[in-house]
Amino acid sequence: MVAGMFRFDGKVVVITGAAAGIGAAAAKMFSDQGAVVAVTDVNMELAEKTVSEIAAAGGKAKAYYCDVSSRESVDSMIDEVTADFGTVDVMVDNAGGTHGAVHSGNIEEYTDEEFDGVVKRNLYGAFYLCRKVIPMMKEKRAGKIVIVSSGAGRTTSRSEFGRIPYAPSKAAQLGLMRQLALECAPFNIQINGVAPGLIKSTQYIEDNWNTNTPEQKEATLKKIPAGRRGTSEEIAAGILFMASEEASYVTGHCLDINGGSLMM
Numbered sequence: 190m191v192a193g194m195f196r197f198d199g200k201v202v203v204i205t206g207a208a209a210g211i212g213a214a215a216a217k218m219f220s221d222q223g224a225v226v227a228v229t230d231v232n233m234e235l236a237e238k239t240v241s242e243i244a245a246a247g248g249k250a251k252a253y254y255c256d257v258s259s260r261e262s263v264d265s266m267i268d269e270v271t272a273d274f275g276t277v278d279v280m281v282d283n284a285g286g287t288h289g290a291v292h293s294g295n296i297e298e299y300t301d302e303e304f305d306g307v308v309k310r311n312l313y314g315a316f317y318l319c320r321k322v323i324p325m326m327k328e329k330r331a332g333k334i335v336i337v338s339s340g341a342g343r344t345t346s347r348s349e350f351g352r353i354p355y356a357p358s359k360a361a362q363l364g365l366m367r368q369l370a371l372e373c374a375p376f377n378i379q380i381n382g383v384a385p386g387l388i389k390s391t392q393y394i395e396d397n398w399n400t401n402t403p404e405q406k407e408a409t410l411k412k413i414p415a416g417r418r419g420t421s422e423e424i425a426a427g428i429l430f431m432a433s434e435e436a437s438y439v440t441g442h443c444l445d446i447n448g449g450s451l452m453m
């Protein structure tokens with residue numbers, strides 16, 4: 190980071206799915222830049238570990254339970270954060286994924302429940318979070334929202350698992366992001382997305398990656414111009430930029446961070 194830029198001194202940053210992977214990397218990076226971080230997740234053990242690591246580095250963070258697929262859970266988490274720290278300045282909607290659809294079937298193999306579970310986690314999660322924080326941001330005429338979508342939402346998913354519900358739910362997150370960016374621009378609220386490519390993040394993602402044979406891994410990496418998977422920190426850096434004051438004239442935009450994959 191450039192000294193004096195991308196600072197978040199005293200800003201209250203809420204990150205969902207922040208116990209591990211991209212969310213945890215973002216939590217640590219925001220803290221390094223002066224933010225107070227609400228580390229929210231369904232895995233409280235790992236969330237507390239992330240908070241301890243932030244505290245050990247001299248930062249301020251607190252863990253909160255939040256299942257983004259539940260309206261009640263999202264509402265009560267944001268209420269708790271505002272009770273503790275007074276406001277939300279930055280909201281990062283990071284929790285998402287293919288939960289409940291861990292097979293590689295085609296459309297005829299998907300149940301309603303599998304489709305619903307993934308849409309709930311990705312699209313409804315974004316909807317619940319935005320609906321809860323935007324009124325307070327409109328009132329103070331300031332706010333930043335970053336939605337973590339996916340390359341799958343920009344083009345298609347080539348993952349082994351959960352392609353059918355994942356790709357449309359990640360694309361829909363970006364549709365919501367643009368619609369809300371339009372609504373909120375006059376209130377000085379910037380709403381943007383980041384679309385990660387293939388990222389080495391959590392153990393869950395690593396286990397999925399390791400179901401590939403060495404030949405399959407090599408074929409996948411050949412489709413990435415950079416020739417490798419990205420890191421959680423490389424996505425976190427994009428999230429921080431989108432949430433920064435330096436990006437005050439950027440809204441309704443999705444930043445692709447994928448080693449050049451979209452060019453292939």
Ligand SMILES: NC(=O)c1ccc[n+]([C@@H]2O[C@H](COP(=O)([O-])OP(=O)(O)OC[C@H]3O[C@@H](n4cnc5c(N)ncnc54)[C@H](O)[C@@H]3O)[C@@H](O)[C@H]2O)c1
Nearest residue numbers: 206208209210211256257283284285286339385388390391
């Ligand atoms: N890793 C990749 O290659 C990749 C690529 C594109 C997009 N993404 C997106 O990045 C985001 C983060 O993914 P990741 O790879 O860091 O990790 P991940 O998807 O494995 O999970 C990150 C965290 O989310 C938490 N989580 C799971 N379900 C939740 C829920 N319902 N509510 C709240 N938290 C929940 C988990 O406990 C975990 O700590 C996701 O939205 C994912 O779709 C990841």
